[in-house]
Amino acid sequence: MKESFKKESLNYSIPKVAVVGKPNSGKSTLINRICGKREAIVDKEPMITRDRKYYRADWNGKSFFLLDTGGINLKLKENINIQMFLQTKRAIEESDLIIFVVDLKQPVSPLDEEVANMLRKTNKKIIFAGNKCDDEKEILFTEDYLKFGFGYPFKISALNGRNIGDLLDEVVKEFDSNQDLFKDLENEGKPSISILGRPNSGKSTLFNVITKEERAIVDEVEGTTRDSIDSIVKIGEKKYKFVDTAGIRRKKGKLKSLDYYSEIRTIEAIENSDVSLVLIDCSREVANQDIKIIELCTQKGVSTCVIFNKIDSIDSETLGGIIRMFELKLSFAVYIPSLKISALKKEGTEKIIKMINFLVSERKKIIPDSELTNFFKKKEREEEGIYIKGRRFKIKFIRQIKTAPPVFLVFSNIDIGKRVNVRRYVENRIREKFGFTGVPLYFKFKY
Helix, strand or coil, rough: CCCEEEEEECCCCCCEEEEEEECCCCCHHHHHHHHCCCCCCCCCCCCCCCCCCEEEEEECCEEEEEHHHECCCCCCHHHHHHHHHHHHHHHHHHHHHHHHHHCCCCCCCCCEEEEEEHHCCCCEEEHHHHECCCCCCCCCCHHHHHHHHCCEECCCCCCCCCCHHHHHHHCCCCCCCCCHHHHHCCCCCEEEEEEECCCCCCCHHHHHCCCCCCCCCCCCCCCCCCCCCEEEEEEEEEEEEEEHHHHHHHCCCCCCCCHHHHHHHHHHHCCCCCCCEEEEEEECCCHHHHHEEEEHHHCCCCCEEEEEEEECCCCHHHHHHHHHHHHCCCHHCCCCCEEECCCCEECCCCCCHHHHHHHHHHHHCCHHHHHHHHHHHHHHHHHHCEEEEEEEEEEEEEEEEEEECEEEEECCCCCCCCCHEEEEHHHHHHHHHHHHCCCCCCCECCC
């Protein structure tokens, strides 16, 4: 029976504030100023923000979500620009209040008028913010913007923080005090799942299938997703946090600042994940970059599942060859399971939640001390074992001291130093008996 996916609202009791405007008007800089840290990626290149993103913010004991949106530019008719417009439109529809950001150093542009026309059609409260007012002595075009009918804009500088407090006073004026609600969200204990892979491997398509909503922009242009975006999904009685990430690129010389920050966001998403789904594009050859992504997950202690995507694009014989080649390259982590799917045609995607639940239970598994020690005592009697400088390696006592990921403290009869073969021997025996599928194991040896 197929699992039913249900998109869960982030929390409708917490107000949502959409930040909209033309490209490069300073929306992401304003988000970062309000949040007090670099949440949104800021770059000189226009239209960096493409999907709508949610950030947590609070002011004077009142919490709210900020919805960062892509700059609106309907003159560009490419598919990606149309999708960005639709993302912004959805953000406006689901928000309780809108901050309309314009650049007062620039005269009114047709793009500003497009945004204003869209906002006049909504019945939401509009807060008009004139950005980049770093110095009153500069020439500003404030009067030109009065024709929009939103009154005089708040003169702010998102870059240096000028008048941001006054703007936020107006934002939260009608909000209830609700600071504890974010704590409630944190304490729900839902697993976090990051969707990883090279650019154009189908991450955003799978993300949209799981969340049942066109949250992530899907386009044939490589590198469409610039930042990590997340959704909370309710499946049955359980909640999950899914994070769509920017594709990790192979490094060719020095990364551009945009690629650098996108990669940093992806690494942060991995570090905060319980499970990573690493997508492999079956229509392309397996690359070293695919293996590097999995290595990164194991280094960060994340449970991992390899997802062979786009199986509809190749025949079964070719798919078998790709999987065999991949297994050879993944010999360092044979404990990682895999699934075969087509995210585009929704084939095999119903298996993903079962796999996630299994991997979460495996990383939280606890083995009693006595069971571990007795198991290795039995192995000592049955097997020849490992010898170091003529002495046989023996485990006196072994204890699991941590879960998620599991860590084991091993008391042995001799110092093993940095001998990888001993660590591999202990790990292999534990996996043979107790499983721990998909999750890296860590060991501390003492003698």
